[in-house]
Amino acid sequence: MAIELQKEVVELLQDSETVKVLATVDEKGFPHAVIKQSFELGEDGNLVHLELFESSRSNKNLVRGIWHNRKVSVTLKGKGDLSYQIKGRPIKSIIAGPVFNEHYLRVRERLGDVGLAAVWIIEPEEVINESFSARLAEEQAAQVFCGHLDRIAQLSGARPETRQ
Amino acid sequence: MPVALNSRFAEELTLTEVTAKHPEVPRLICLKIDVQRRGVHYTERALSTVDETLHQLRGAYIFGSRDASLSPLPESLLLRDGTSILVDPTPLDQNPYIVDLVDGRLALTDGGDFLEEVELWQKPAYYDQTTSSGIPMKYVVTARPQRLNIFQSSFCHYWANDKGCLFCDIVTHQTQQRAELRIPIRLNPKDVSETIGEALKEPGRFTGICLTAGTDIRGEELFDQEVEYYIEILQAVGENFRTRKFPSQLIGSAFNERQLARLYDQTGLTSFTTDLEVLNERLFAWICPGKAEKVGYQEWKNRLIRSVDIFGRGNVGTGIVGGVELATPYGFTDEEEALRSTLEEAEDLARHGVTTVYIVWVPRPGSFFRSQRNASLEYYVRLAWGLHSLRVKYNLAVAFDDYRRCGNHPDTDLSRLL
Numbered sequence: 001m002a003i004e005l006q007k008e009v010v011e012l013l014q015d016s017e018t019v020k021v022l023a024t025v026d027e028k029g030f031p032h033a034v035i036k037q038s039f040e041l042g043e044d045g046n047l048v049h050l051e052l053f054e055s056s057r058s059n060k061n062l063v064r065g066i067w068h069n070r071k072v073s074v075t076l077k078g079k080g081d082l083s084y085q086i087k088g089r090p091i092k093s094i095i096a097g098p099v100f101n102e103h104y105l106r107v108r109e110r111l112g113d114v115g116l117a118a119v120w121i122i123e124p125e126e127v128i129n130e131s132f133s134a135r136l137a138e139e140q141a142a143q144v145f146c147g148h149l150d151r152i153a154q155l156s157g158a159r160p161e162t163r164q
Numbered sequence: 165m166p167v168a169l170n171s172r173f174a175e176e177l178t179l180t181e182v183t184a185k186h187p188e189v190p191r192l193i194c195l196k197i198d199v200q201r202r203g204v205h206y207t208e209r210a211l212s213t214v215d216e217t218l219h220q221l222r223g224a225y226i227f228g229s230r231d232a233s234l235s236p237l238p239e240s241l242l243l244r245d246g247t248s249i250l251v252d253p254t255p256l257d258q259n260p261y262i263v264d265l266v267d268g269r270l271a272l273t274d275g276g277d278f279l280e281e282v283e284l285w286q287k288p289a290y291y292d293q294t295t296s297s298g299i300p301m302k303y304v305v306t307a308r309p310q311r312l313n314i315f316q317s318s319f320c321h322y323w324a325n326d327k328g329c330l331f332c333d334i335v336t337h338q339t340q341q342r343a344e345l346r347i348p349i350r351l352n353p354k355d356v357s358e359t360i361g362e363a364l365k366e367p368g369r370f371t372g373i374c375l376t377a378g379t380d381i382r383g384e385e386l387f388d389q390e391v392e393y394y395i396e397i398l399q400a401v402g403e404n405f406r407t408r409k410f411p412s413q414l415i416g417s418a419f420n421e422r423q424l425a426r427l428y429d430q431t432g433l434t435s436f437t438t439d440l441e442v443l444n445e446r447l448f449a450w451i452c453p454g455k456a457e458k459v460g461y462q463e464w465k466n467r468l469i470r471s472v473d474i475f476g477r478g479n480v481g482t483g484i485v486g487g488v489e490l491a492t493p494y495g496f497t498d499e500e501e502a503l504r505s506t507l508e509e510a511e512d513l514a515r516h517g518v519t520t521v522y523i524v525w526v527p528r529p530g531s532f533f534r535s536q537r538n539a540s541l542e543y544y545v546r547l548a549w550g551l552h553s554l555r556v557k558y559n560l561a562v563a564f565d566d567y568r569r570c571g572n573h574p575d576t577d578l579s580r581l582l
Contacts, residue, residue: 027581054568063580066245067190095246095568096309096369097286104368116368118246 002123004045009084009127012076013041019077022049024061025070032057038107039074047074047088047122050103054117062120065090072122081132092121176540179274189545189578195280196249197544197574199241199261199272200524203254206237209265214238220285220307240308240571241272241282248285248309248571252526285309288369290362295355304351304359310371310568312363316351316397320378322454329441329452331488333530334378353400361404372569373401376415381458390416391423398431409434413564415483418459418467424474435564436475439483440464443509443520450494465513472517478561482513483573486522486547487539499543507550514558520551521565521573544574551575555582 005013012018016037023033036058038050051059065072066089074086094100095118104116129135139146179198183191214221214237221236241249241263254260262273263282272279286309291302306313322328363370375397380390394414402410414427415437427433441452445461455464471480489495489502496502510520524544527536552575555562563569567577 060581063245067192068187092244093246096242097283101366101368108367 001125002046003125003127005041005086005124005127008082009076009086010041012078012082012084013039013047015078017079021075021077022058023073023075024058024065025072026057026061027064032061033075034058042121045124046091047086047124049074049120049122050107051117051120052107052111052114054115056117059117062090062093062118066093071125074122075130083130083132085128085130086124087126087128088122088124090120091123094119094121177542179541182542182545185542186545186549189549190245192243192245192247192280193548193574193577194541194545195272196243196247196577197524197548198541199249199251200526200574201538201541201544203258203260203526204241204251204263204272205254205256205260207262207264210263210270211237213265213270214284216287218287220287220291238284240285242285242309243280243282247567247577249282250572288363289366290359293359293362295358297352297355299355301359301362304355305363307363307370308569308571310369311570312360312370312373314351314356314373314375314397314401315377316356316375316393317377317380318349321381322379322458325454327454327457328532329455330491330532331441331451331485331525331527333528351397353396356397357400357403360401364404372411372413372564374413374415374569375401379417379454381417385420385423386458387417387419387423391419391426395427395430398427398433402432405432408432411564411569413437413569415439418455418464419471420467421470421474424471428474434475435479435481436471437481437483437521437565438464438468438471440468441483441485442489443484443506443513444489447489447491447495451488451491468513468518469516477517478519479564480517481519481521481562481565484520484522485525486544487525488533490539490543491533491536499539502539503543503546503550506547507554510551511554511557514554514560517558517560519555519560519562519565521562521576522547522551523572524574548575548578552578555579 019035020037020039021033022036023031025031036049038052040048042048051062053059062072064070069089071087071089075083076086077083100116100119103119107114107116177185179194183189183194216236220239222239235253237253239250241251243249264271264273266273266278270282270284272282288307291307293301295301295304306315318334320328320332320334323334328334360373375394377390380393381387383389383392394416410432412433413435414433418438419427424436427436440448440461441455442448448461449456468480468482484506489506490499496505513520525538527533527538554560561582562576562579565573565576566579570576
């Protein structure tokens with residue numbers, strides 16, 4: 001089921017300084033994760049990925065994804081510890097037509113003499129806040145047994161520390 | 165006389181059953197195969213969305229259509245994964261899929277059920293242009309989403325002696341095209357060069373060029389005149405490129421090594437295909453009498469294999485009319501046997517670096533086989549997977565004839581995974 005991306009995620013996606021990693025799965029179930037800076041937000045709220053290489057493993061895995069209803073993930077890493085992971089499904093591959101042509105021209109304007117294999121549309125289904133501070137707070141709040149005891153030990157002669 | 169297919173379809177596995185039985189083959193490809201098998205009918209609502217200023221409508225083509233007409237209907241459908249479905253409008257009594265408007269979007273439906281959203285091919289910019297000799301460019305070079313097609317001559321000399329392939333309607337269709345659309349039977353190289361030049365002005369639109377025509381057996385050696393004409397046209401195409409070679413496919417007769425070497429050395433051609441049509445020597449003699457008489461099955465195979473030395477592995481292919489091996493009365497009577505036999509021959513070719521591709525046989529009204537029926541959906545799905553598996557096993561690329569360059573072979577649609 002498609003979800004709407006929250007504002008902070010959209011801003012991260014649209015920031016050219018954000019590192020973007022696409023993770024897909026091959027025919028044997030092995031993950032394949034690569035940096036792909038070409039993600040943007042589509043008008044319909046879906047992710048738009050411009051795949052430059054027809055022969056790339058990512059492209060083949062995206063084809064597997066759309067054919068066999070498999071998920072992919074996009075991880076965004078911004079400044080500081082801000083990071084999100086978006087899980088979704090490839091739902092469309094545009095290889096010709098006005099949308100393709102528009103992106104083809106823009107990509108070549110930006111990167112020079114390169115090609116464009118496909119414009120992939122990925123429908124987001126889940127967003128996970130992977131920022132360190134958010135994950136730390138989440139774990140500490142919900143997972144009593146995940147911390148080492150020395151972190152909460154009352155050592156003799158020492159004043160009790162305030163657990164963060 | 166239209167072929168009544170309803171009773172046949174009642175016995176066979178449905179699309180849902182086939183996709184469940186063969187999960188390795190994507191549902192979208194199974195759907196494409198079935199749409200090609202059964203054809204389509206466009207509702208009036210669907211046709212109301214067709215815009216001839218935007219969409220590519222049927223035009224010049226080497227073969228005829230299921231409805232034996234040249235009406236200006238969409239040339240093809242496009243599925244959401246980028247797969248094309250080249251398909252003819254089909255009379256309703258042949259149980260075609262229905263293309264309708266569902267919630268404002270074009271959709272493939274069957275029995276009232278929504279199956280998939282579809283789009284129509286966009287018309288390329290050059291289609292509205294005319295050559296300096298006054299011929300509409302769309303009649304000189306036709307387009308696929310990413311390929312330019314040059315049907316340089318639409319007469320086949322095997323037909324002159326009543327030895328045309330029994331599934332083929334090339335001459336019937338050529339007569340109709342000439343009469344109704346005034347499409348030239350033989351192209352002028354200058355018109356071709358102009359049209360290609362105009363087409364290339366549209367950035368990002370095309371990734372390959374394909375040439376094909378009917379057979380010309382004339383010349384000092386068999387096919388010499390056909391080769392000469394291809395060289396002329398290819399050199400005219402080459403005028404538009406700054407590289408010596410350009411991504412291209414020639415689907416021609418079984419040329420000998422001298423002829424192939426000329427094509428490779430004197431033009432920018434990068435791949436070669438010559439169609440065996442049916443991978444069985446006995447059936448080849450019956451279904452392709454002209455080809456059998458002039459070259460023969462074994463020599464055709466030999467020439468294919470020798471082509472690999474000139475064009476290289478992954479650049480030579482042969483096309484078959486999938487399912488014609490089951491034509492009555494002399495074809496296989498059992499699909500299992502037909503599939504086994506066909507894949508065995510295809511593997512022999514693959515071993516030598518020749519890849520086999522298929523089209524879904526559609527018995528056309530203008531062909532000798534007009535009253536025949538094509539194979540089951542499951543047969544075609546298994547054939548697609550079988551031919552794809554051979555390419556995987558023998559590490560054979562088929563970029564020159566895949567979903568992007570051609571779009572008419574369900575098996576090479578799978579080559580996106582190679």
